[in-house]
Amino acid sequence: MRILVLGSGxxxxxxxxxxxxxxxxxxxxxxxxxxxxxxxxxxxxxxxxGGEKLSTVALDLNDQGAATRLLANxxxxxxxxxxGAVVPGIRAAVAAxxxxxxxxxxxxxELADLKRxxxxxxxxxxxxxxxxxxxxxxxxxxxxxxxDQVDELHIKCGGIPEKPTPPLGYKIVFGGRKxxxxxxxxxxxxxxxxxxVPRYSGVESxxxxxxxxxxxWHEGFMPWLMDLxxxxxxxxxxxKTIRWPGYAAKVTVLRELGLLSEEPxxxxxxxxxxxxxxxAVLYPRVRLEEGERDITLFRVEAIGKKDGIPRxxxxxxxxxxxxxxxxxxxxxxxxxxxxxxxxxxxxxxxRAKGLLTPEQVITGPLLDRLLAELAAVNVGFEETTEKx
Numbered sequence: 001m002r003i004l005v006l007g008s009g010x011x012x013x014x015x016x017x018x019x020x021x022x023x024x025x026x027x028x029x030x031x032x033x034x035x036x037x038x039x040x041x042x043x044x045x046x047x048x049x050g051g052e053k054l055s056t057v058a059l060d061l062n063d064q065g066a067a068t069r070l071l072a073n074x075x076x077x078x079x080x081x082x083x084g085a086v087v088p089g090i091r092a093a094v095a096a097x098x099x100x101x102x103x104x105x106x107x108x109x110e111l112a113d114l115k116r117x118x119x120x121x122x123x124x125x126x127x128x129x130x131x132x133x134x135x136x137x138x139x140x141x142x143x144x145x146x147x148d149q150v151d152e153l154h155i156k157c158g159g160i161p162e163k164p165t166p167p168l169g170y171k172i173v174f175g176g177r178k179x180x181x182x183x184x185x186x187x188x189x190x191x192x193x194x195x196x197v198p199r200y201s202g203v204e205s206x207x208x209x210x211x212x213x214x215x216x217w218h219e220g221f222m223p224w225l226m227d228l229x230x231x232x233x234x235x236x237x238x239x240k241t242i243r244w245p246g247y248a249a250k251v252t253v254l255r256e257l258g259l260l261s262e263e264p265x266x267x268x269x270x271x272x273x274x275x276x277x278x279x280a281v282l283y284p285r286v287r288l289e290e291g292e293r294d295i296t297l298f299r300v301e302a303i304g305k306k307d308g309i310p311r312x313x314x315x316x317x318x319x320x321x322x323x324x325x326x327x328x329x330x331x332x333x334x335x336x337x338x339x340x341x342x343x344x345x346x347x348x349x350x351r352a353k354g355l356l357t358p359e360q361v362i363t364g365p366l367l368d369r370l371l372a373e374l375a376a377v378n379v380g381f382e383e384t385t386e387k388x
Contacts, residue, residue: 010175020050071096130334158242189237
């Protein structure tokens, strides 16, 4: 198998390593527009298991011709790109006829056009195939299908620094220079219907063994989950992000002040988007510094009935920075997931077409394989069942 990874930030090298360590993979190529970042990733990966399989290529996705020619030489692609490069990456993969598994998901306004392009080409693109989105929805479906009737579905996930520090008690663990903060309202399911609530509202305490007390707040229920057959009767649904306590209150102030808006305002004759200013000012204070460690927290609960008996199914994970290999927990849980699914496609185990989300196709034996491969690299989930 030949695997291409787009992006050499925090996520891409972890995806490349996961592919390199597979005996069935003969070639792994890591691409980036930033040659210095690419060189840093190469120096790290060459020392690891399977490093002899690795090559690197400087690639500008704005040159769609060159990108298409390169991407056509591979069996599957993992997209680990900054938000602004996701759509060009998808378009190049579709033009090349090579399946793409992307860790991110473009904004909704771009999806319809992308979907038409993928379907017209007879291609395969799986979007949001990391930890969240990705594992959260995959395991939500898995738990829902254990019940005859699903009344409630609650998803909580987040990446946090091992040691919270001011100003937010948060560090950017996914990559890039932008804080994952959004101004728009968030979806929840209430009385069987989607409704909007203020983002960062609904704060509740949540605790994990060995980690302690955190908080979780409304980030937004993924509306397409309600299209799943197992969730057609869902009455209550929430999807919340986990942070150290106090985060939601602080970013709510930013939101209420209009500082999360992308709409430019005039400042001394210069148009400035408030969110971009916030990102620029805060980045030096929230970037993950050398020596800092992160934790990924995950909990999915499906509540309903099985054979007429109330049941609660839960899957939970608390993953930490890999001290041996030097990968962040967020990279392990996100990039390893995407890389495993990409290899399923390259092997011919996953034979779908279209623009899809991972929970549509990662079920049954494919889910078993995904969880087994994650467990093999010590990304493990605890599943429990109890009377609701």
